[in-house]
Amino acid sequence: MTAEEFAELCVPPTCTLREALLALNRTARGVLLVLHPDGRLRRTLTDGDLRRAALAQVKDSAPVADLPERPPITIGTDATFAAGMALLDRHQIDHLPVVDASGRPVDVMLRRELSQRIWLSSPHLGEEETAFVEDAFRSNWIAPLGPHVDGFEREVAAYAGVGHAAAVSSGTAAIHLALLLLGVKPGDSVFCSSLTFVGSCNPILYCGAQPVFIDSEPETWNMSPAALERALAWSQREGRLPRCVIVVNLYGQSADMDALLPVCERYGVPVLEDAAESLGALYKGRASGSFGSIAVYSFNGNKIITTSGGGILMANDGELVQHARKLATQAREPAAHYEHVEVGFNYRMSNVLAGIGRGQLRVLEQRVAQRRQVFDNYRDALAGQPLDWMPEPAGYRSTRWLTCFTLRGPDAGRRRDLVLRALERHSIEARPVWKPMHQQPLFRGAPYFAHGDQDLSARLFEAGICLPSGSNLTGEQQERVIEQLRRALALAEGWRALA
Numbered sequence: 467m468t469a470e471e472f473a474e475l476c477v478p479p480t481c482t483l484r485e486a487l488l489a490l491n492r493t494a495r496g497v498l499l500v501l502h503p504d505g506r507l508r509r510t511l512t513d514g515d516l517r518r519a520a521l522a523q524v525k526d527s528a529p530v531a532d533l534p535e536r537p538p539i540t541i542g543t544d545a546t547f548a549a550g551m552a553l554l555d556r557h558q559i560d561h562l563p564v565v566d567a568s569g570r571p572v573d574v575m576l577r578r579e580l581s582q583r584i585w586l587s588s589p590h591l592g593e594e595e596t597a598f599v600e601d602a603f604r605s606n607w608i609a610p611l612g613p614h615v616d617g618f619e620r621e622v623a624a625y626a627g628v629g630h631a632a633a634v635s636s637g638t639a640a641i642h643l644a645l646l647l648l649g650v651k652p653g654d655s656v657f658c659s660s661l662t663f664v665g666s667c668n669p670i671l672y673c674g675a676q677p678v679f680i681d682s683e684p685e686t687w688n689m690s691p692a693a694l695e696r697a698l699a700w701s702q703r704e705g706r707l708p709r710c711v712i713v714v715n716l717y718g719q720s721a722d723m724d725a726l727l728p729v730c731e732r733y734g735v736p737v738l739e740d741a742a743e744s745l746g747a748l749y750k751g752r753a754s755g756s757f758g759s760i761a762v763y764s765f766n767g768n769k770i771i772t773t774s775g776g777g778i779l780m781a782n783d784g785e786l787v788q789h790a791r792k793l794a795t796q797a798r799e800p801a802a803h804y805e806h807v808e809v810g811f812n813y814r815m816s817n818v819l820a821g822i823g824r825g826q827l828r829v830l831e832q833r834v835a836q837r838r839q840v841f842d843n844y845r846d847a848l849a850g851q852p853l854d855w856m857p858e859p860a861g862y863r864s865t866r867w868l869t870c871f872t873l874r875g876p877d878a879g880r881r882r883d884l885v886l887r888a889l890e891r892h893s894i895e896a897r898p899v900w901k902p903m904h905q906q907p908l909f910r911g912a913p914y915f916a917h918g919d920q921d922l923s924a925r926l927f928e929a930g931i932c933l934p935s936g937s938n939l940t941g942e943q944q945e946r947v948i949e950q951l952r953r954a955l956a957l958a959e960g961w962r963a964l965a
């Protein structure tokens with residue numbers, strides 16, 4: 467609904483029943499909002515109200531004000547779609563006016579929209595997954611391990627151009643194993659991008675190590691080489707270089723590896739590449755996930771392809787990957803009886819889920835093209851709006867796993883929240899950009915190195931929004947996001963003009 471369309475729903479109490487009927491037909495939303503002269507909501511008016519009035523033989527020249535009083539059921543501007551849905555169900559109605567603190571309507575929640583939620587990033591199956599899963603059932607390989615696990619590992623490694631891969635139960639598990647394989651011990655320090663999902667750095671805590679967070683740079687939103695350089699110089703002066711650096715590739719885009727890797731090399735510190743969000747992306751022609759000493763992908767349900775839950779660890783060092791498999795299977799020594807020397811985990815991927823992954827891998831290139839198309843559609847439709855899209859520098863191919871942008875200008879944090887809430891009212895799942903780890907209570911006190919004078923990851927969080935980006939979004943759903951986003955941006959600009 468555009469601002470003009472919303473304005474057409476609003477009528478004065480002097481409006482006649484006949485005029486109301488014409489307005490209901492013209493606007494086709496099934497509801498009108500009758501306003502007091504001061505703009506507060508007096509009541510709603512539906513087809514049902516007009517039908518009842520006709521049966522009671524109220525003349526169609528009578529004003530709406532003559533109808534029996536009925537206090538409207540409304541909801542506040544910070545309502546979630548679930549709260550809206552619950553209220554619609556409780557009162558068995560289909561429209562819910564959204565009113566601001568002064569009782570003025572600013573929007574309407576519609577059952578039709580609420581019941582068709584648009585998700586940020588939902589699973590999108592291809593045609594072959596079921597065949598692989600059926601094969602797993604038919605052959606009774608319902609175990610962790612099995613031919614699909616082996617096949618999936620081979621296929622992912624070949625896709626990335628990396629020597630070996632070990633499929634595990636999650637991306638987080640893969641990062642945990644990678645840290646152990648890189649020798650991270652209690653008391654060690656590990657560097658990590660600050661702007662990321664907590665799955666990147668929770669495993670640092672599993673190892674009893676201490677995280678040091680590194681800011682982003684504006685070109686890629688990924689790790690700043692300048693901040694990394696300063697952090698490494700500092701840690702060398704302190705006499706405790708990190709055991710490794712976790713470089714995260716955010717939202718489908720690689721970090722600037724040609725700038726980051728030589729810095730790490732100079733200090734002799736290995737890179738763990740968290741490519742959980744960047745499967746399918748390219749950096750200077752090479753697969754994202756082929757740059758770290760160890761790299762991981764995630765196949766969680768919201769990632770570009772999924773096994774419903776899973777991850778994979780990759781490295782060119784075959785012995786290291788074999789060790790990862792062992793650690794992931796309770797660290798069983800090769801003996802008929804169960805012999806154990808080191809601590810192990812139950813982290814292996816099941817053969818059934820690997821089957822889903824093999825099917826998904828076959829449609830990966832399509833999924834990349836579809837997500838990039840979603841981004842292009844948003845960018846074209848929203849040209850001229852006061853926002854900046856996440857950049858994609860020359861030499862990079864982002865998958866646009868999520869379409870992200872930042873709001874321009876001051877007070878961006880407040881406007882970001884207004885925009886997110888306005889989208890939520892129409893059952894559109896959008897999210898802030900990741901809250902940086904150095905701002906999380908969990909990591910209070912951890913050292914942080916900013917890009918320059920500005921704390922860039924903090925600014926990206928404050929001003930950034932991720933839009934629904936699934937490869938299975940229909941054109942109609944994208945239209946709905948665009949229309950509501952235009953309206954939400956206008957609302958937020960209006961707030962800024964008042965503030």
Ligand SMILES: *Cc1c(COP(=O)(O)O)cnc(C)c1O
Pocket residue numbers: 635636637638639662663664665666714740742743764765766775776777
């Ligand atoms: C999803 C994700 C992870 C963790 O992957 P899971 O499979 O959900 O455990 C790690 N890092 C980043 C950047 C992610 O987006």
